[in-house]
Amino acid sequence: MHPPTGTAVTISGGYDFEPQWLGGKQEVEGHVEKWIPGQNTQTACVVRLDEFLTATGDVRGKREQRTGVFVVLELRYVGQEWEHSGTAHVELCDAEPDDRPWSEREVGAWVESHATYAFAG
Numbered sequence: 024m025h026p027p028t029g030t031a032v033t034i035s036g037g038y039d040f041e042p043q044w045l046g047g048k049q050e051v052e053g054h055v056e057k058w059i060p061g062q063n064t065q066t067a068c069v070v071r072l073d074e075f076l077t078a079t080g081d082v083r084g085k086r087e088q089r090t091g092v093f094v095v096l097e098l099r100y101v102g103q104e105w106e107h108s109g110t111a112h113v114e115l116c117d118a119e120p121d122d123r124p125w126s127e128r129e130v131g132a133w134v135e136s137h138a139t140y141a142f143a144g
Contacts, residue, residue, distance in 0.1 A: 031143035080132030
C-alpha cells in the first residue's frame with residue numbers, strides 16, 4: 024500500500040511516554056509529499072507537515088537540532104510493509120529530501136525510532 028501524494032497522515036507517539044520530538048504535542052499532521060528510495064527494500068514516505076517542527080536527533084552519529092516541515096518515515100521492522108497504520112522511524116529534515124536513498128543524500132535528524140503513523144482513509 025502506497026497512499027498517493029496528498030493523502031493526510033498523522034504521526035504520534037514514540038519510545039517514551041511523552042516523546043520529546045513532538046515538543047509537547049500529542050501528534051503532528053501533514054500530507055504525503057512523495058515516496059523515495061528507503062534504506063531497505065521498502066520505499067520511504069516523505070511527509071510535508073502542516074506546521075514547522077523543531078527537534079533534536081542523531082545526524083550521522085552526532086546530536087543535532089533540526090527545524091523543518093519535512094519528515095521521512097522509514098519502516099521499522101524487517102519484512103514490514105506500508106499499511107494504513109504502523110510503526111516507523113522519523114527523520115526530521117530542514118529541507119525537502121532528494122529522491123535518493125539515505126546513504127546518498129543530505130540527511131536530517133533521526134528523532135524517533137518507534138513512532139506511529141496513520142494514513143487517512
